[in-house]
Amino acid sequence: DAKTTQPTSMDCAEGRAANLPCNHSTISGNEYVYWYRQIHSQGPQYIIHGLKNNETNEMASLIITEDRKSSTLILPHATLRDTAVYYCIVRHRNNAGNMLTFGGGTRLMVKP
Amino acid sequence: ETGVTQTPRHLVMGMTNKKSLKCEQHLGHNAMYWYKQSAKKPLELMFVYNFKEQTENNSVPSRFSPECPNSSHLFLHLHTLQPEDSALYLCASSPRGAGGNQPQHFGDGTRLSIL
Numbered sequence: 476d477a478k479t480t481q482p483t484s485m486d487c488a489e490g491r492a493a494n495l496p497c498n499h500s501t502i503s504g505n506e507y508v509y510w511y512r513q514i515h516s517q518g519p520q521y522i523i524h525g526l527k528n529n530e531t532n533e534m535a536s537l538i539i540t541e542d543r544k545s546s547t548l549i550l551p552h553a554t555l556r557d558t559a560v561y562y563c564i565v566r567h568r569n570n571a572g573n574m575l576t577f578g579g580g581t582r583l584m585v586k587p
Numbered sequence: 588e589t590g591v592t593q594t595p596r597h598l599v600m601g602m603t604n605k606k607s608l609k610c611e612q613h614l615g616h617n618a619m620y621w622y623k624q625s626a627k628k629p630l631e632l633m634f635v636y637n638f639k640e641q642t643e644n645n646s647v648p649s650r651f652s653p654e655c656p657n658s659s660h661l662f663l664h665l666h667t668l669q670p671e672d673s674a675l676y677l678c679a680s681s682p683r684g685a686g687g688n689q690p691q692h693f694g695d696g697t698r699l700s701i702l
Contacts, residue, residue: 507688518589518677518693519630526688566688574620574643575691577630 479563484582487557493550495581497563500544507566508539509575510548512559519562519577522548553585590614593678593694600668601702608663608697610678619661620691621653622677630677636661665699673701 480498487493499508509524523530523537525546530537536549550557562580591612600606612619621633635643636655650672652664661678675698679691 509690511690516695518591518679518695519691520589521690521692524688524690574632574635575630576632579629 479565479578481561481563481578481581483579484584486584486586487550487553489555489585489587490552493553493557493583493585495548495550495561495563495583496545497548498545499563499565502543502565504543508537508546509564509566510535510537511562511564511575511577512557513562513580514556514559522561553583555585555587557583558585559583589692589694591678591680591692591694593676593697595697596695597698597700599700599702600665602668602670604668605664605666607665608676608678608699610661610663610694612659612661612678612680612692614680614682614692616680616682616692617658618681619655619658620679620681621661621663622679622693624675624677624696625671626674634663668699668701670701673699675699 507524507526510522511519513519522534523532525537539546560580560582562577564575594609617638619636622630623633624630632645633647634653639655650667654662675696677693677696679693681691682689
């Protein structure tokens with residue numbers, strides 16, 4: 476699976492959009508981009524995933540560049556409860572065992 | 588409520604003790620996973636079970652022994668652990684084992700402390 480690079484930390488004002496970038500320049504055509512987050516003292520929570528097209532659900536939007544070398548997770552109106560570590564993971568669609576490889580993630584701090 | 592329940596939430600044990608961690612999923616999934624999260628380190632995959640069969644052992648020491656009696660339950664049996672085994676142990680499940688693009692659903696983990 477391709478490696479990802481994320482900023483170590485980011486701040487965001489409450490009520491504003493949080494835009495979390497992820498670089499995955501070695502991604503192949505059959506690899507999905509997944510986003511999870513981990514709030515303190517909890518297990519990771521699935522947010523969204525995509526292959527080529529932009530995706531949106533009730534939690535967030537995922538914007539994938541046309542060359543697929545990077546993506547951005549958007550939380551449209553961040554709240555204090557969105558403070559967490561956000562993980563961007565690339566996984567091959569035929570990844571045997573459905574394994575996820577977590578990196579260090581981005582620690583998002585939402586401030587009042 | 589993620590549909591994946593882990594017990595106990597906290598466990599303190601001595602190095603000579605034997606204990607077990609339990610994971611139960613109520614999502615009808617066919618694959619289950621154990622991860623280890625040490626302080627200031629990324630999550631590390633330990634074991635993968637697909638349809639009750641172990642399909643991945645990520646070079647985990649034998650003092651950790653997994654058991655998957657059915658697709659809904661997963662155990663991690665612990666014996667003669669070391670202080671460096673203190674960590675958060677996370678269980679996850681997903682709808683399909685091999686391949687596909689289904690996300691994993693995690694429990695909230697067992698915080699293990701080895702004295």
